[in-house]
Amino acid sequence: MRVLVVGAGYAGATAAVRLAGRSRGRVEVTVVNPRPTFVNRLRLHHLAVGRRVPAPDLAELLGRGVTFVEGYVTDLDPDAGRARISGPDGMREVSFDRVVLATGSTTEPVPVPGGDHVHAVGDLESAHRLRAAFAALPEGADAAVVGGGLTGLETVGELAETRPDVRVRLVTAGEVAAWFTPRAADYVRRTLAGLNVETLGDTHVLAVEPDRLLLADGAELPSALTVWCGGFAAPPLARESGIAVDAQGAVITDATLRSLSHPTVLAVGDSGHTPGPGGDRYSMSCQFAFPSAMHAANLLRAEALDLEPRPGRSAFNLSFTARCVSLGGHNAVLQKTDHDDVATGRAWTGRTARLVKAIQVRGVVTNIAVERRIPGVIGWPHADPATRPAAQPLPG
Template sequence: MRHRIIVLGAGYAGAIAAGRLARRLHRDDVAITLVNAESDFVERVRLHQLAVGQDLRPRPLNGMFAGTGVDVRLAKVTGVDVERGTVTVVDADGGRGQEHELEYDTLVYALGSGWSDQGVPGSAEHAHEIASRAGALRLRERLALLDAGRPVVVVGGGLTGLEAATEIAEARPELRVALAARGGLGDWLSPRGRDHLRRVFGRLGITAYEHTEVSGVREDRVVLADGTSIEAAVTVWTTGFAVHPLARATALEVSGSGRIVVDATMRSVSHPDVYAIGDAAQAIGPGDKPLRMSCASGTPMAWQAADAIAARLTGGKLPDVPLRYVNQCVSLGREDGLIQYVTADDRAVRAALTGRLAALYKELVCKGAAWAVAHPLLGIPARRRRVVREPVRPAPAVKASL
């Protein structure tokens, strides 16, 4: 009987993990099932481009994993029972809402995150999000209806907010684009990075409302904590992400934010037959700091988990690769960008790459990430190893930091 591995979620982390497992393990010994609610792989790092009218290349999951030994199941995950080792799903192919139960021996939880309205009144009803393809498409339709001179306000001064504001301003220069940030504009960047960001905002005509607390969203405006407001025909909400709520409903140990607590191999500290990667996982990186929700974290977490699973099944050596950051890549429209180099624990250093060269660098990063997902069996040495034994449910793992 083959060892059953189920991967939940086909974002960057889940899709990469599934492909890497297929490359590491002999298909006669394992059955790998990748469960995802959508039929295509979504390039989440490009959703701000989709929102302004650019078309993204479709990447059907069935085509990507054809011939790999990975079984793609299009379904919505509705429950996980980590005590029984089962996942409950509703198929997305016209199953009339009927639930099915899948059994696993090893589970890779990669359901990721969605947008968070932070509990701000009116944000869920009146603001647009670009954390999902559906949200980006809704924003795309709304922006297309705006006449010249209409105001667009992006709330949130993080990487997603900067990319959304600059993309909209570049694609639609006739609109009045503003960004409201709780802190200073790019205050985590190096002086060189901040200076470049301000120059780009000036060139694109983006108004920055710094040190601004948003207390409410209305249909036609953003309300600030001091009682004033900013006119907004469209509000784009980019204040952070919230993880999928499913993990909190299980017996898995989770953090206060609902992320699954894992050790250095991405293994759950409470249920060793479960691994968590990407935004769904609370992994500790350099400086004893949790890894931030990002593609930059999710991809190496997927490598680590897949290699650890393969090692444990085949009697190989566990991976001992520290997860660290190198840079933060920010697109500032199609013609400009910012590559902020950082320490291992994600703090900005003096060096930064800016301008057209930085835009090309970011584009290569995006293309490389999509290529790695779309070609899951290429670029990895063929080291398929046989499973040496069918492991029993192991004892709880010991917490460890990276």
């Protein structure tokens, strides 16, 4: 079986090494990624404020069992099993029997006028541009992060801590830190205030101009540098290939991670819209990227080796347990969640949270290396089967 993995972020790299390592030579795994080094996306806001972020060599990380092709998949024909790749040596074509889409996500197109003026941290190139623009801000300048999700909170914390001489604001349509339980939310707001971040909740941005934000209530906020953290969307490949996608361009899958429109396509990580325990899609996160990739590898292995999937094991099943959010380099909060990624119960701060965050941002690369050395060794927490969406039959 020839399996093409498109994208080598957390999900693509994990799916590739696990499948190659467990398929007893019966699967040829090819991975395509636009650059030869691994991007640890969790750290793009670190890169944006000038911190050094290691970029491991991808071919080495993937190991010899996987064929690595540097390039960008520009056309995908799942029915014919063909992909066109644009790489440093020009165009080439690759044939496949199954494709794992692991193209991740990037910052959503800005939904208000003035999108050309914003910066972002959703992808490597944007983070590099932000790094230059942020470093060039004069003392006393105004900067704003728009979007109060977890990435917005982490980003504003980094900016404020790195440049206390810049006036940094967080502008969000909802309540500030609304996702957390009340005590943890209070900690987040106090910590941001301690970093001199001015937080503006329930504030809608109508337009972005080069030196200001125009707000829905008619007010204006000075901002010489605006970072958009409104949300993530998938790259256009799946939509352009005629695969059924949702409004964010993510492949709509059944509970076995297979595309509803094209069963030879499996989608993992941020590029897959898979129903979670509560019926909504699993949140875009590492917590979903790694297990979905490992599950896709298990299914493809079973298919290649003609193994019956273990009863009840073809449907993907993941229970979220906690989220860890940093607020600059010295503060973090570890928030317990229910299986559906809703904040609940206890939250930890201080050393415990900082340590967990440090392990998380470094451990993501280690996970892939461990999976390559001992394929199949890593597991993940499962939700109660009673709350799991029903599995669709595997295609014959």
